[in-house]
Amino acid sequence: MENLIIAYVLIAIVLTGYSVTLVRRRQAVERERIRLQAKDEQE
Amino acid sequence: MARSGAMGLTSAKQERAKPVGLYWKYLDDAVIAPINRVIGVIALLNIAVALLMALFYAPRETTMGDVQRIFYFHVPSAWIGFLAFFVVFLASLMYLLRRERKWDALALSAAEIGVVFTTLVLLTGPLWAKAAWGAFWVWDARLTTTLILWLIYIGYLMLRGSAEGERRARFSAVLGIVGFLDVPIIYISVTIWRTMHPTLIVGEAGGLAPQMTQTLMVALLSFTLLFAFLLIQRVRLEQARDQVNFLREAIG
Numbered sequence: 001m002e003n004l005i006i007a008y009v010l011i012a013i014v015l016t017g018y019s020v021t022l023v024r025r026r027q028a029v030e031r032e033r034i035r036l037q038a039k040d041e042q043e
Numbered sequence: 044m045a046r047s048g049a050m051g052l053t054s055a056k057q058e059r060a061k062p063v064g065l066y067w068k069y070l071d072d073a074v075i076a077p078i079n080r081v082i083g084v085i086a087l088l089n090i091a092v093a094l095l096m097a098l099f100y101a102p103r104e105t106t107m108g109d110v111q112r113i114f115y116f117h118v119p120s121a122w123i124g125f126l127a128f129f130v131v132f133l134a135s136l137m138y139l140l141r142r143e144r145k146w147d148a149l150a151l152s153a154a155e156i157g158v159v160f161t162t163l164v165l166l167t168g169p170l171w172a173k174a175a176w177g178a179f180w181v182w183d184a185r186l187t188t189t190l191i192l193w194l195i196y197i198g199y200l201m202l203r204g205s206a207e208g209e210r211r212a213r214f215s216a217v218l219g220i221v222g223f224l225d226v227p228i229i230y231i232s233v234t235i236w237r238t239m240h241p242t243l244i245v246g247e248a249g250g251l252a253p254q255m256t257q258t259l260m261v262a263l264l265s266f267t268l269l270f271a272f273l274l275i276q277r278v279r280l281e282q283a284r285d286q287v288n289f290l291r292e293a294i295g
Contacts (some may be wrong), residue, residue, distance in 0.1 A: 003170040007113045036290040
């Protein structure tokens with residue numbers, strides 16, 4: 001039973017971790033886009 | 044300041060850099076974002092149903108007991124791993140034929156997701172094996188070929204970090220195609236070699252009980268939906284990165 005719980009918890013951690021990583025990477029790209037557009041406007 | 048075209052960049056600057064539009068017209072955020080949100084919600088609900096079915100609906104396996112329930116997410120993880128690497132294979136072929144960045148981006152996205160799901164296979168399998176075989180790992184044909192597959196695509200992702208530009212895409216495409224050859228080997232490994240890994244028997248005497256099959260099907264569907272959701276998200280991320288790189292190049 002412990003192995004079953006460990007397996008399900010690991011699946012949850014890996015899938016949640018990857019999804020969160022994707023969201024964070026997307027947010028970083030969006031921040032960079034806004035920064036570059038602001039720089040372009042200043043010029 | 045007069046603005047035109049992609050990403051609101053001034054037209055003079057746009058001329059200095061090659062614009063990056065959408066990889067595919069459906070990948071416009073206004074179109075794909077709400078659709079993908081729906082796919083994500085359905086996938087999550089489906090996973091919740093699959094989890095409840097795995098824990099409470101599927102009968103307890105007589106020999107192995109509760110640890111057998113790992114199977115309901117172990118097999119779908121393997122299926123998604125194979126599906127993802129098949130997408131890498133197709134996208135890599137398309138890249139070599141057409142030399143379009145969108146195919147390279149699709150291959151990269153699918154490879155990353157394939158590695159995530161194959162990691163799940165390699166984590167959950169040993170937890171089942173410890174209870175069934177008394178050891179976390181044995182150098183069985185299926186286990187070994189699956190580990191090789193994982194290492195090939197870890198190598199693929201590392202390769203992408205080492206080379207640059209068109210060369211990187213070309214080398215990756217070749218590795219993406221060659222690496223996929225391991226998938227059919229994994230599939231037939233249980234029949235061509237003497238192996239300890241169980242084979243899936245559905246609808247025959249001595250095979251899975253109907254409730255077990257139904258639970259497995261729901262889990263397979265839920266992971267397939269999750270794969271679609273993650274793949275769309277990952278390709279959109281790559282597209283956004285290309286657009287930002289275009290802006291950076293244009294601004295200088």
